[in-house]
Amino acid sequence: PDLVSISDYERYARHFIRDDIWAYISGGAADEHTLAENLQSFARQPIYNRVLSDFSTANTRTRILGYELDSPLLLAPVAHQRLLHPYGEIATAQAAAAMNVPLIVSTLSSVALEQIAQHAGQWWFQLYWQPQREDNQTLLRRAIQADARAIVITLDAPVSGVRNRAQRAGFRLPDGVREENLVEFATSVNTAAEGESVIFKHFMKQRPSLDDLKWLREQTSLPLLAKGISHPEDAKALQEIGFDGLIISNHGGRTLDGVPATLSLLPAIRIAVGKDMTLLMDSGIRRGTDVVKALAAGADAVCIGRPQLWSLAVAGALGVAHMLRIFQEELEMAMALTGCATIDAISQDVFADRF
Amino acid sequence: PDLVSISDYERYARHFIRDDIWAYISGGAADEHTLAENLQSFARQPIYNRVLSDFSTANTRTRILGYELDSPLLLAPVAHQRLLHPYGEIATAQAAAAMNVPLIVSTLSSVALEQIAQHAGQWWFQLYWQPQREDNQTLLRRAIQADARAIVITLDAPVSGVRNRAQRAGFRLPDGVREENLVEFATSVNTAAEGESVIFKHFMKQRPSLDDLKWLREQTSLPLLAKGISHPEDAKALQEIGFDGLIISNHGGRTLDGVPATLSLLPAIRIAVGKDMTLLMDSGIRRGTDVVKALAAGADAVCIGRPQLWSLAVAGALGVAHMLRIFQEELEMAMALTGCATIDAISQDVFADRF
Amino acid sequence: PDLVSISDYERYARHFIRDDIWAYISGGAADEHTLAENLQSFARQPIYNRVLSDFSTANTRTRILGYELDSPLLLAPVAHQRLLHPYGEIATAQAAAAMNVPLIVSTLSSVALEQIAQHAGQWWFQLYWQPQREDNQTLLRRAIQADARAIVITLDAPVSGVRNRAQRAGFRLPDGVREENLVEFATSVNTAAEGESVIFKHFMKQRPSLDDLKWLREQTSLPLLAKGISHPEDAKALQEIGFDGLIISNHGGRTLDGVPATLSLLPAIRIAVGKDMTLLMDSGIRRGTDVVKALAAGADAVCIGRPQLWSLAVAGALGVAHMLRIFQEELEMAMALTGCATIDAISQDVFADRF
Amino acid sequence: PDLVSISDYERYARHFIRDDIWAYISGGAADEHTLAENLQSFARQPIYNRVLSDFSTANTRTRILGYELDSPLLLAPVAHQRLLHPYGEIATAQAAAAMNVPLIVSTLSSVALEQIAQHAGQWWFQLYWQPQREDNQTLLRRAIQADARAIVITLDAPVSGVRNRAQRAGFRLPDGVREENLVEFATSVNTAAEGESVIFKHFMKQRPSLDDLKWLREQTSLPLLAKGISHPEDAKALQEIGFDGLIISNHGGRTLDGVPATLSLLPAIRIAVGKDMTLLMDSGIRRGTDVVKALAAGADAVCIGRPQLWSLAVAGALGVAHMLRIFQEELEMAMALTGCATIDAISQDVFADRF
Numbered sequence A, B, C, D: 001p002d003l004v005s006i007s008d009y010e011r012y013a014r015h016f017i018r019d020d021i022w023a024y025i026s027g028g029a030a031d032e033h034t035l036a037e038n039l040q041s042f043a044r045q046p047i048y049n050r051v052l053s054d055f056s057t058a059n060t061r062t063r064i065l066g067y068e069l070d071s072p073l074l075l076a077p078v079a080h081q082r083l084l085h086p087y088g089e090i091a092t093a094q095a096a097a098a099m100n101v102p103l104i105v106s107t108l109s110s111v112a113l114e115q116i117a118q119h120a121g122q123w124w125f126q127l128y129w130q131p132q133r134e135d136n137q138t139l140l141r142r143a144i145q146a147d148a149r150a151i152v153i154t155l156d157a158p159v160s161g162v163r164n165r166a167q168r169a170g171f172r173l174p175d176g177v178r179e180e181n182l183v184e185f186a187t188s189v190n191t192a193a194e195g196e197s198v199i200f201k202h203f204m205k206q207r208p209s210l211d212d213l214k215w216l217r218e219q220t221s222l223p224l225l226a227k228g229i230s231h232p233e234d235a236k237a238l239q240e241i242g243f244d245g246l247i248i249s250n251h252g253g254r255t256l257d258g259v260p261a262t263l264s265l266l267p268a269i270r271i272a273v274g275k276d277m278t279l280l281m282d283s284g285i286r287r288g289t290d291v292v293k294a295l296a297a298g299a300d301a302v303c304i305g306r307p308q309l310w311s312l313a314v315a316g317a318l319g320v321a322h323m324l325r326i327f328q329e330e331l332e333m334a335m336a337l338t339g340c341a342t343i344d345a346i347s348q349d350v351f352a353d354r355f
């Protein structure tokens, strides 16, 4: 009835989700400045309405890493989806398949990746680096076998951030929701000695080094992306060791509080890596106009995070599909009104001076 | 009693108007950033108080497209006015005639244009392009026959925008309110094939092409204006094909959310089209000082949108006339205090540095 | 008890003052943007704390138009004070005398100027121009006879502005509060013909022309100031015809809504008139630090408006005296902490970069 | 339970602290603009997330004035701690010792410095200048005897500021809380003559002159710091007379309202004094990211003010220790995510453009 925009799903979802889980999925790090700025950055960026462009061959198709997509939309990797719905990632995969939108499956999915793959259309695998190199190899092999079309390694969460909202709500993964892809691996043991910093001597030891990333690059010929990049120099360094693409992201404001919105980070990173490298982005995409702004700022496509969870909680696979339909329609509307008949036509020219 | 400003009419109107209709008329597109910015842009633009000008021959008269006006005020085209009052556009026309303010009649009026014309003083016709060229010819012929003095074609609403507020309220045109000018035309059939984009393959196909606009120019020797222009290049292109004037407008924030306020768009457009082209503007005019600011930024006159509806709902023709009187008095007050004794004297010099 | 700052007087006064009178004295013009900006301008201007200056001969004394003042503080002309307290301007005059602060008496005082003068220390006369030149002469003669030490003509209120808050509250001067100085003059008759603009053809005809101001200059050898100046060119023009000083003011936000705060107007006006012309200012002074900021921006002294009324309503003459004491102490505190041991030492150097 | 951040301690403390004491410790001067800006300055300063740095030898150690510290954290001097907890400064000292964080003991401590010293680890003495030079000598001698490792003289509070919040709450030091270090000294007598300014002729006479500061420098070979510096010229002047370090501070917004946040003051002061002078800072530090930002802006270490009091009130020594643990962990987290493996690695490069 009055479910006509992404924010309506957010509003409804509030009533379908337990308080602690709500705090976990909605919350950001620390004082949630970045979380708020993710939305504000889009809100304060004006765009022109154009009225004379030719729309005879208009469409939203685009090519990303060699794959033809109907639209520059993907589903961002989001862990633990059975928190929101009994079918969890399976429902999301069905919706993505139905809507022909690529799905990025998280290492921390609550359904085994093979099972998700059975219901998915095009899907990519998001890797959280495992302390043992061979465990990464195992995950990769499983993903490739289950027909993943790209590998995304997330780099911005070596520690999980100061998640005060979730902590205050006392959130813990409930019984019955497990990280199914990891059950066979040894549980990680704290490597910090008594009195040493757990953060520096345990967590930061477990994250991938530059060497690990080079090694990873050699393990697969699939397109390889790094997620969670906010600085042009990190972008260039990853390009140099052979990454095919980057996902510019602040993890939806969930890791370091104070990172700028990705919209404001994109232009400098696009300049740093040149026009050919594939740049996806996420964090705060809620409207068709947000997609247009992200692309105008330098992205090739965008990933959708929390809206997956809200729509999944409200109406399962159907909800996720409807949520994607809203994005598609709003994107078309935004292109129609900004005078951009194709994805390639979207450029910095759509931007007007900041309010 | 305490109906002394335009915002008082808004406040009162709330009690006279059904919730869904209120949502339809008050709402803007999507998150209503442009709607808010329309007001904010005026609020944050400071102006100087001047104390030494000569006011011996002061007046608010101006010449627009060859017509002498008492004041640089017009009524913007607003559809479906019988939603607000049983006499609808007729009451508005009577008030406009009484106050000697030109009225722009919408294609989507809920009273036939010929009937409105009988009660109107100077009136202009606003055309929404019809898919069949001959239907446009019919509308034009009817308007000219009923003594329309100018033709305004609205270009910024080929799709009606993401009107979430109205959607959430479940707004639909109630029985008994029809688009009277269009009843004889064939109802539009979706031209998008199964699975194709309705927006691109239906709506965007129906809007006027550049050729259609050239053709339109040839159909009449009346002054021809385009409404809904926000970009200098569109302004120039329309000037080149012979348009006499433009209405710089973001449709009151109702089409593309994110378009800047028209106040901030005017200076660049004035530079683009030169000092002779007629530039009207609308969106957010609520005070006499707003009129002065709009003219200082480059407009020749302004159009008033929603205040028509609020005053119509509260007190019919009398309300609309009173609303226009408030604007006239506030405009004189604003000119008196900014030291501008005539409309021509209003220039960028009235502006002080932004707060 | 908890009456320790000017805003405490405002808070308390609310309970001592009838709603319509409250609306009249507190309100500003139209949407009260200038009213709000008057406070905001001070709030957002940062200043440095200095710790090493020499305070051995510290004091707040200053010389204004040849008069030695204990402090750069004056009481602004405020009409109709018997609205707030039965003794009205007499109580204010007593407090000003006790605190040795010059008082500017309004043309529209609710006690005759001769009576106020009996209770006052140093006082100046504020003239609202009367349509008949000889009436101005009469007022001037009376003021000089009663020992006024300077004449201030207010120029920014030829029309009283769009005072919506007072209008909505239905404010009218109650029986028993009269403009005592004007009772003998003919009541002004609307000079606008039927259908003509009352604003242009009546009010703007009655305000002083440049010739009237030159004539006024010739009528007295007392220091002559113009009040309500916001533009550097008006400032220069008045300097050229022989005015000794200016009061930079937006009338406490009560005339033209949208005029910048006087703090932001001062620097350019100081540059325009040079360092020797006397510049007072008012509008929004509520703290000792505001006084320091005003002087740093170019003023020689400041006038206090509404705080007079609040303190008068709460505690009569005692209240006004206490209010002035708070200003004096806060000013000394502000000078102590900004390292300015004398009024002359206050310069733009106290300003830090805007937040 | 939900005590996971510094602001949680603030929230809890509200329930443990009497209203007037709360007003005294939480409040700032006047309208508390500086108090608010202290937090806002950190909130609006964005920082980059970096993902490729080497953390193999990561640590938070630093060297301040010749002392090796585990972390660039100190406890700011805070008076009257027995207002918050029966053990007052003793509890704080115990926590600081346990966490190996230097403690700066106030002249106005409610426990005698010798007693505090017995429970403290490394501690410094903060001097409020006493009118009699010999009293300062006495305090210094006592501090040195009790093994103070540095002397900090506070210069920004010669008058205590316009503390309206505390005044309105009627705060007075309750019986049983005394300034234990000062009991033996003569109580200060107002030196202002009748009618003279108490601020200029009493308080400002009692603060240390430049000569006094030179004299003080000669009294001790311990590191000597000045606290409450906000202007580069004062910083240079103090450097020239031999001060070893400065604490850039606006006293937590408690003295002059309108002083900028210290974060914005640091860069210019660092340039003025060069890279070798020790610069500490305080005012508004509440997060690990704030510490990183302060160091990036030019500080060598930061001092923590009010959080001491909140945690002390909630849970005594344990609370203070836990509060310090939160800071340590958040600092490590912030360094991990900004890619700074050591304190030296923190530079202006962590800053992104302001939102």
Ligand SMILES: Cc1cc2nc3c(=O)[nH]c(=O)nc-3n(C[C@H](O)[C@H](O)[C@H](O)COP(=O)(O)O)c2cc1C
Binding pocket: A024, A025, A026, A038, A076, A077, A078, A079, A106, A107, A108, A126, A154, A227, A249, A250, A251, A252, A253, A254, A282, A283, A284, A285, A303, A304, A305, A306, A307
């Ligand atoms: C509950 C939740 C779980 C997430 N899990 C993962 C994850 O497992 N891997 C990952 O790379 N990103 C994860 N993210 C981050 C998302 O991929 C994405 O960056 C973020 O949600 C985008 O911002 P948005 O939610 O504002 O759209 C998660 C985000 C949320 C909200």
Ligand SMILES: Cc1cc2nc3c(=O)[nH]c(=O)nc-3n(C[C@H](O)[C@H](O)[C@H](O)COP(=O)(O)O)c2cc1C
Binding pocket: B024, B025, B026, B038, B076, B077, B078, B079, B106, B107, B108, B126, B154, B227, B249, B250, B251, B252, B253, B254, B282, B283, B284, B285, B303, B304, B305, B306, B307
């Ligand atoms: C209820 C409503 C109906 C409208 N109908 C039309 C219309 O039929 N044709 C048109 O060109 N503009 C239409 N507009 C836009 C107005 O002409 C005008 O651009 C807008 O209202 C100006 O902004 P304001 O309402 O802030 O003054 C409509 C606006 C509203 C609020």
Ligand SMILES: Cc1cc2nc3c(=O)[nH]c(=O)nc-3n(C[C@H](O)[C@H](O)[C@H](O)COP(=O)(O)O)c2cc1C
Binding pocket: C024, C025, C026, C038, C076, C077, C078, C079, C106, C107, C108, C126, C154, C227, C249, C250, C251, C252, C253, C254, C282, C283, C284, C285, C303, C304, C305, C306, C307
């Ligand atoms: C109730 C009221 C009456 C006033 N009457 C006069 C007046 O008679 N003459 C005049 O020049 N200014 C008058 N003013 C303006 C003040 O002199 C002064 O410019 C203004 O109050 C300063 O702003 P503040 O109130 O923010 O301090 C009046 C202001 C108020 C609030």
Ligand SMILES: Cc1cc2nc3c(=O)[nH]c(=O)nc-3n(C[C@H](O)[C@H](O)[C@H](O)COP(=O)(O)O)c2cc1C
Binding pocket: D024, D025, D026, D038, D076, D077, D078, D079, D106, D107, D108, D126, D154, D227, D249, D250, D251, D252, D253, D254, D282, D283, D284, D285, D303, D304, D305, D306, D307
């Ligand atoms: C209740 C209270 C008492 C204080 N007492 C002293 C003091 O005795 N000496 C001093 O130099 N600073 C004193 N300060 C200021 C602190 O040292 C420090 O500059 C300030 O608290 C830092 O800001 P923060 O509270 O925002 O962290 C005091 C601050 C508070 C809140």
